[in-house]
Amino acid sequence: xxxxxxxxxxxxxxxxxxxxxxxxxxxxxxxxxxxxxxxxxxxxxxxxxxxxxxxxxxxxxxxxxxxxxxxxxxxxxxxxxxxxxxxxxxxxxx
Numbered sequence: 001x002x003x004x005x006x007x008x009x010x011x012x013x014x015x016x017x018x019x020x021x022x023x024x025x026x027x028x029x030x031x032x033x034x035x036x037x038x039x040x041x042x043x044x045x046x047x048x049x050x051x052x053x054x055x056x057x058x059x060x061x062x063x064x065x066x067x068x069x070x071x072x073x074x075x076x077x078x079x080x081x082x083x084x085x086x087x088x089x090x091x092x093x094x
Contacts, residue, residue: 027033 024033
């Protein structure tokens with residue numbers, strides 16, 4: 001009896017916590033609550049732009065140097081799927 005009551009209380013507590021999290025998340029996404037933002041300095045924006053440009057350059061250079069991989073899939077004749085002796089079920093007799 002006590003175990004049932006405790007388990008019901010745990011479930012309701014989890015539901016209340018989830019409701020609070022989803023309500024807060026919904027308010028943040030709808031713009032009802034705004035988080036404080038730090039002001040970015042112009043030097044920070046330049047550094048961010050330089051970092052993005054460097055990352056893109058490295059990524060595109062790596063893509064050009066990587067050899068093209070070709071995957072060939074050839075159909076097999078027969079196999080375990082068509083072999084009647086390897087199936088798990090036997091045909092029903094009528």
